[in-house]
Amino acid sequence: MTTTTNILPGGSGKRAGGRIGSWRGRLLTGDKIAHSITLVFAACVVLLGVLLVLQLWWQSSLAREKFGWQFLISSAWNPVTEQFGALPFIYGTLVTSGVALVIAVPLGLGAAIFLAELAPRTLSDIMAFVTELLAAIPSVIIGLIGIFVLVPVLRVYIDPALQSAFGFLPIFAGPIYGVGLMAAGLVLAIMIVPFIITVSREILLAVPADQREAALALGATKWESTWKVVVPYARSGIIGSVFLALARALGETMAVTMVIGNAPVISTSLFAPGNTIASVIANEFAEAMGTMNLQALIELGLVLFAVTIAINALARLLVLATTRKGSSHP
Amino acid sequence: MRFRDYRRKFVNIVMLSLTGVCALVSVSILFFVLGYLLVHGWKALSWDFFIKLPAPVGESGGGMGNAIIGSAKLLLIALLSGVPVGLIAGVYLAEFSGKAVGFTVRYVADLLNGVPSIVMGIFIYTVVVLPMHHFSALAGGLALGAMLVPIVLRSTEDFLRGVPSSLREAALALGASRWRAIATVVIPAAGRGITTGILLALARVAGETAPLLFTSFQSQYWSQGFNQPTASLPVMIYTYAISPYENWHRQAWAAGFILLMLVLIANIGARLLLSRRASPARG
Numbered sequence: 001m002t003t004t005t006n007i008l009p010g011g012s013g014k015r016a017g018g019r020i021g022s023w024r025g026r027l028l029t030g031d032k033i034a035h036s037i038t039l040v041f042a043a044c045v046v047l048l049g050v051l052l053v054l055q056l057w058w059q060s061s062l063a064r065e066k067f068g069w070q071f072l073i074s075s076a077w078n079p080v081t082e083q084f085g086a087l088p089f090i091y092g093t094l095v096t097s098g099v100a101l102v103i104a105v106p107l108g109l110g111a112a113i114f115l116a117e118l119a120p121r122t123l124s125d126i127m128a129f130v131t132e133l134l135a136a137i138p139s140v141i142i143g144l145i146g147i148f149v150l151v152p153v154l155r156v157y158i159d160p161a162l163q164s165a166f167g168f169l170p171i172f173a174g175p176i177y178g179v180g181l182m183a184a185g186l187v188l189a190i191m192i193v194p195f196i197i198t199v200s201r202e203i204l205l206a207v208p209a210d211q212r213e214a215a216l217a218l219g220a221t222k223w224e225s226t227w228k229v230v231v232p233y234a235r236s237g238i239i240g241s242v243f244l245a246l247a248r249a250l251g252e253t254m255a256v257t258m259v260i261g262n263a264p265v266i267s268t269s270l271f272a273p274g275n276t277i278a279s280v281i282a283n284e285f286a287e288a289m290g291t292m293n294l295q296a297l298i299e300l301g302l303v304l305f306a307v308t309i310a311i312n313a314l315a316r317l318l319v320l321a322t323t324r325k326g327s328s329h330p
Numbered sequence: 331m332r333f334r335d336y337r338r339k340f341v342n343i344v345m346l347s348l349t350g351v352c353a354l355v356s357v358s359i360l361f362f363v364l365g366y367l368l369v370h371g372w373k374a375l376s377w378d379f380f381i382k383l384p385a386p387v388g389e390s391g392g393g394m395g396n397a398i399i400g401s402a403k404l405l406l407i408a409l410l411s412g413v414p415v416g417l418i419a420g421v422y423l424a425e426f427s428g429k430a431v432g433f434t435v436r437y438v439a440d441l442l443n444g445v446p447s448i449v450m451g452i453f454i455y456t457v458v459v460l461p462m463h464h465f466s467a468l469a470g471g472l473a474l475g476a477m478l479v480p481i482v483l484r485s486t487e488d489f490l491r492g493v494p495s496s497l498r499e500a501a502l503a504l505g506a507s508r509w510r511a512i513a514t515v516v517i518p519a520a521g522r523g524i525t526t527g528i529l530l531a532l533a534r535v536a537g538e539t540a541p542l543l544f545t546s547f548q549s550q551y552w553s554q555g556f557n558q559p560t561a562s563l564p565v566m567i568y569t570y571a572i573s574p575y576e577n578w579h580r581q582a583w584a585a586g587f588i589l590l591m592l593v594l595i596a597n598i599g600a601r602l603l604l605s606r607r608a609s610p611a612r613g
Binding site (some may be wrong): 030031033034035037038039041042044045046048049050051052055056059106107108109110111113114115117118119127129130131132133134136137138139140141142143144145147148149190193194197221222223224227247250251252253254257258278281282285286297298301304305308309312316 | 338349351367416418421423425426434438448453455456509537540543567572583
């Protein structure tokens with residue numbers, strides 16, 4: 001069934017139409033019109049992408065000329081004196097995404113292993129569907145829960161507990177506000193876990209059964225066969241799913257903006273407020289003061305765009321490489 | 331030897347249970363969010379919420395009627411602008427495209443799909459808001475529409491490719507031209523899937539907030555036409571949640587509840603539609 005679906009790619013039908021001699025002219029013109037119309041719309045999609053890149057590039061030209069590469073390493077962000085540097089936001093973006101990955105990768109991978117290797121198929125499908133629903137929750141609603149549930153819990157219980165246990169580490173030092181990099185990392189973790197689960201589960205399911213059977217036949221326990229055979233086999237796909245999640249975490253805006261505290265500072269403590277590239281755009285764009293401020297914000301958007309696109313492309317390559325490898329061994 | 335075996339069995343049980351715990355934790359996040367919004371949102375809901383304007387600061391009561399209308403308007407514009415492009419481009423990819431062009435279009439669509447929504451907002455700001463010199467519902471709707479394009483495109487292409495080629499061949503053998511075969515046989519055969527894809531895409535952009543912040547902006551009044559800034563549910567939730575007022579927080583919970591319900595119902599409905607599709611297609 002599945003092989004017959006792909007038998008008729010674009011070209012062959014056209015040739016079949018051409019062979020029906022006398023009908024040929026009428027048929028071809030109708031098909032040509034349909035072809036051209038759909039092509040125009042497809043071209044619109046490409047145009048949209050090209051225009052997006054060009055607009056980000058053009059509209060940030062003044063800022064790019066004025067600050068050059070200094071923009072990426074300067075930590076001054078002062079709309080009044082028109083000094084703009086992206087470092088605090090790049091730092092905030094990296095730290096929050098890092099925290100999110102540290103929490104979400106073990107959690108998501110563990111859940112994916114359970115769903116792919118242990119759970120009966122029905123349970124696995126139901127839980128996978130629930131995970132998809134979790135991924136569908138709008139960012140602003142996660143932010144709502146973040147502000148009114150997560151931040152108070154962090155402020156009263158979790159942050160003080162972490163500080164009393166690991167206070168000697170600079171990342172857990174300093175005053176506790178509740179809002180801050182830690183809270184932002186946590187909401188990001190909630191938002192990316194579904195991606196890691198869904199993609200990793202698919203990839204683990206694509207690992208051929210003989211890999212597992214071989215390990216079990218050699219006397220490995222279920223866990224050993226999973227951890228030492230199946231997971232390494234699916235390694236690059238799993239890394240791909242992590243990169244997909246990372247790309248999403250970097251660009252995630254609303255939930256982060258609501259709990260990060262919005263201060264353009266670089267601090268080693270996770271309890272300190274900060275700002276990410278996306279959150280500073282969300283906060284300042286609508287009331288940007290003057291052209292240079294606007295241009296600097298658009299340049300931030302350009303940076304964010306470039307980074308997420310690069311990571312996305314890498315992730316897709318990795319996922320593609322594994323699923324191909326998996327399916328070539330039936 | 332004995333001890334080592336016990337240790338291995340012990341590790342096996344502990345680690346396998348841990349994966350179960352991971353799955354349970356991940357899944358329970360959804361139920362926690364859902365339950366919390368249900369409890370807090372339901373309390374704050376009233377008839378006024380749907381039909382009244384937001385109350386000024388300090389007054390209790392009021393609603394988000396304008397935001398509900400505003401969101402509906404934005405989605406309408408998104409539907410009208412984004413869906414045709416994605417749909418027809420999807421038909422092109424599945425039915426007409428050659429290798430090179432198909433690869434390019436697909437690649438750009440994937441790229442667009444990965445663009446952070448706030449960057450899409452910036453883009454629409456530069457091409458719509460800057461020339462018009464003011465925020466407008468049109469800009470917000472176009473931002474959502476631009477986000478719809480890649481999602482609708484990929485789902486349309488996938489569902490069209492899922493149509494068995496025997497259907498196409500049968501139509502062609504009856505003397506239909508390719509475009510007729512596509513328009514009257516292939517697309518209707520994939521119709522339910524394509525509709526579902528559009529529904530899911532709409533559900534996804536309905537909750538988007540970031541691209542609206544500086545395109546449709548916000549408003550305390552009833553939404554007038556398409557050329558004015560307009561309130562929308564997601565932006566309203568954001569501004570009300572970060573405000574210091576207790577009454578506004580309650581309204582934010584109610585709005586969040588409505589929004590989450592819409593999104594979940596659309597997702598579950600889409601899933602049901604798709605699973606029903608499987609049985610008649612066999613016959």
